[in-house]
Amino acid sequence: MKKAVIAALLLVLAGAGIGWGLSAPTRMSAEEAAALTEGDAARGEPVFWAGGCASCHAAKEADGEDLLKLGGGLRLETPFGVFVAPNISPSETDGIGAWSLVDFANAMTHGTSPGGENLYPAFPYTSYARMSAADLGDLFAFLKSLPVVEGKAAAHELGFPFNIRRGLGLWKRLFLDPAPVIAEPLNGAGVDRAVWERGRYLVEGPGHCGECHTPRDFAGGLVLADWLGGAPAPTGEGKIPNITPVEGGFGSWSAADIAYYLESGFTPEYDSVGGEMVHVQENMARLPASDREAIAVYLKAIPPISAGSD
Template sequence: MHRKILTPVAALAAAGAAFWFLTGAEGLDAQALASVEPGDAARGERVFWAGGCTSCHARPQAQGDAKLELAGGLELTTDFGTFVAPNISPDPDDGIGAWSEADFANAMLRGVSPEGAHYYPAFPYTSYARMETQDAADLFTFIKTLPPVSGAAGEHQLSFPFNIRRGLGLWKMLYLNEEPVLALGQDASEALRRGQYLVEGPGHCGECHTPRSFTGGLEKGKWLAGAPSAEGNGIVPNITPDESGIDSWSASDIAYYLESGFTPDFDSVGGAMAAVQANMAKLPAEDREAIAAYLKSVPPRPNGYPASQ
């Protein structure tokens, strides 16, 4: 019995077909979308501040009510290239005003555009994947109440091979997971579970506070242990209850810091965290307390970045 030997051309075609099949963009299943109730803007505002939407999608340096004009334009310069935050205002032409609720949920929870393309994970959908679909619907309803802003933000500036979006399908196979990062005990309080949800999901704290592999995925074994800044300027601190992190902070210290911006040492928040803290200050006190409870419960880790940084 003779075996057929694939020619190099046929082998290449087979590999290309396999790549195309494996890297397709997958959205939410119909059942997940069908279970969602009509969005509630009041609940959505709470998700909006927890998710820090203005930090990336408002115009750079926006203040006051201008933070609610989600025109985009913020540039994030990384080792992979420069990513530009898009306009997500309700403008129907340049923003997301023409999107459906399903379009928005697929973007948030699966990193898939309405056209079926992959979004780059500078948009932290690997954390948002842990959100409830209902929260995405509520958030979308709130965003639709904000001012529409015309004008598209700039394009990403990426070199080969990072400009090939299709390859993100393989990346997502490694790093897109809706399961919690940490396993909580069955006796975990509702506050602790709420804190986990906020930190691991909409708050996407791990996206900055956890080191990444050379492929850009989070090293979850060093969860929240601090990391070099993705933009190459300084470090993002360790926020685990390790002596090199926030072991000396009480849960009330953490909650107060998120509310006021003041540390237990009477220092004040600075850098990129200033915008995050401003968002957290708009949450109900119980959410800040839940975040604090979760941060005090995570395993202590030594700093996740080199000591020289």
């Protein structure tokens, strides 16, 4: 009996040790870090708008130049608790002013803070993990050029077990993957591959469209088999639409319709953009027309998802 108890205890300890190792925060490899170069703020501005940084990190009703004051504080209410967007201004005490480029890239692509903590995926690093080293450098340069905002944002409001950051390391092993979601265009023969791939990069990477438009499983991971097929709103009110080319829905929009919507906020039926999509559309309107067109080409050539369509 005593031997059985000892054996069981050893198994528990071994399992705990394995779990502790697997949940450790990860960082860029030496080769990945070496690929980072000092960026250019002017090139970083469109990356900033594509990434929607101001939508979460500026004040809730911010407009104009105030969109560039990234003091955080926005409350994101989810089934897992309330997440509060942090200060990402160049403040050295309260923001990211003391971060190195490698620190920033680790947060963006690995969800790991400079202090070695796992970050919560309310920050969409599962999408930002697909960003290029060049864009990361340029975005960091732009963020460092913005106004300093003093003051730390409030802490997250999370109950057990979601307040245990270490466990996120296991979550990231399941759901953090920098590989493209859609490998090939649906109708490759009729698509300019370079344009489609640019659209894929913007949608799957900095644009992080899947974070809202794709349903999640019980653990909060994206169900990639239903990529962009629509999902319940994170707030629990309403639904975020299916934006795959499904018949009778978004598939009736042409690529030109999609590009114009992203530029103007008007649908083919002359309805105007509403809800949280207002911020997204306003960000997309700041991109080059070629990027909006690339996004449209991508969305027209991905698998249609009938489940969850509107």
